[in-house]
Amino acid sequence: MRGDECIRFLQWALPQLRLRWPGFRKVRGQVCKRISRRMAELSIDEISDYRDYLGAHQDEWAVLDKLCQVTISRFYRDRPVCRFLAREVLPDLARQVLQQGADYLRVWSVGCGSGEEPFTISLIWRLQVHSQFPGLSLRLVATDANPVMRQHVTDACYAYSSVKDLPADWRDTAFCRDARRYCLKPEFRDGIEFMQQDVRQLNPAETFDLVLCRNLVFTYFEEDLQRSILDRMRAALKPGGALIIGIHERLPEGVVGFSEWSARLRVYRKSG
Numbered sequence: 001m002r003g004d005e006c007i008r009f010l011q012w013a014l015p016q017l018r019l020r021w022p023g024f025r026k027v028r029g030q031v032c033k034r035i036s037r038r039m040a041e042l043s044i045d046e047i048s049d050y051r052d053y054l055g056a057h058q059d060e061w062a063v064l065d066k067l068c069q070v071t072i073s074r075f076y077r078d079r080p081v082c083r084f085l086a087r088e089v090l091p092d093l094a095r096q097v098l099q100q101g102a103d104y105l106r107v108w109s110v111g112c113g114s115g116e117e118p119f120t121i122s123l124i125w126r127l128q129v130h131s132q133f134p135g136l137s138l139r140l141v142a143t144d145a146n147p148v149m150r151q152h153v154t155d156a157c158y159a160y161s162s163v164k165d166l167p168a169d170w171r172d173t174a175f176c177r178d179a180r181r182y183c184l185k186p187e188f189r190d191g192i193e194f195m196q197q198d199v200r201q202l203n204p205a206e207t208f209d210l211v212l213c214r215n216l217v218f219t220y221f222e223e224d225l226q227r228s229i230l231d232r233m234r235a236a237l238k239p240g241g242a243l244i245i246g247i248h249e250r251l252p253e254g255v256v257g258f259s260e261w262s263a264r265l266r267v268y269r270k271s272g
Helices: 003-017 028-041 047-056 060-067 079-099 116-132 149-155 168-174 223-236
Strands: 104-110 137-144 175-177 182-184 192-196 208-213 237-245 258-262 267-270
Touching: 003 028, 003 047, 003 060, 028 047, 028 060, 047 060, 079 104, 079 116, 079 208, 079 237, 079 258, 079 267, 104 116, 116 137, 116 168, 116 192, 168 175, 208 223, 223 237
Parallel strands: 104 137, 104 208, 137 192, 208 237
Antiparallel strands: 175 182, 237 267, 258 267
């Protein structure tokens, strides 16, 4: 399948999956390779024939949807955001939680992939923040639609490319190393629940002090879907809770119920 053929196919198919073509421009090569492999499995040579196959087999749309799920992550991604979390967001939310008489801080990581983001939050909390709030614990729920990711988070072992952005002393403190991988020590996995869940359909049945939804909803999903998910996220956030999206993302125009905590870093606070 030629690249221009795949582009035209994605421009046709993505809106039917409620996905946005602009979000796939940088990752289309990855998605096109997956589609080519799927066509080979079905013994289909031409992309036009795959379109016909989708028309005749409605369950194939669910397969295509999974092929279009993109996971690009690493520990300590976007260092300024991680530093802002450690310096301002987590301490401020911790003080708010204590004032409310609670004994744990609740965090939701949306589209957690292989676990790099929720484990990064755990590292920041344990290595930088927790000593300021010794009576407070972290409870983190991490969700992703892809069932394959569960094995990665169970092992919690990563190549150097996934952990290279971490401070070197953090790698020494929090990981055991073998010849090829860095494996996160069990104490840094405590308090994290991983769930297979598609944010387009569901979210955890509890409220949170912090929601991280970076480089997923506001990159790949169509705007109407973004707005409906954002409504559910707002309902899942406690008053004064924080929402963090990708540093290159934007909330839909005209959104209400949030104030900017850091416009540059795309950190927002729920009003009220």
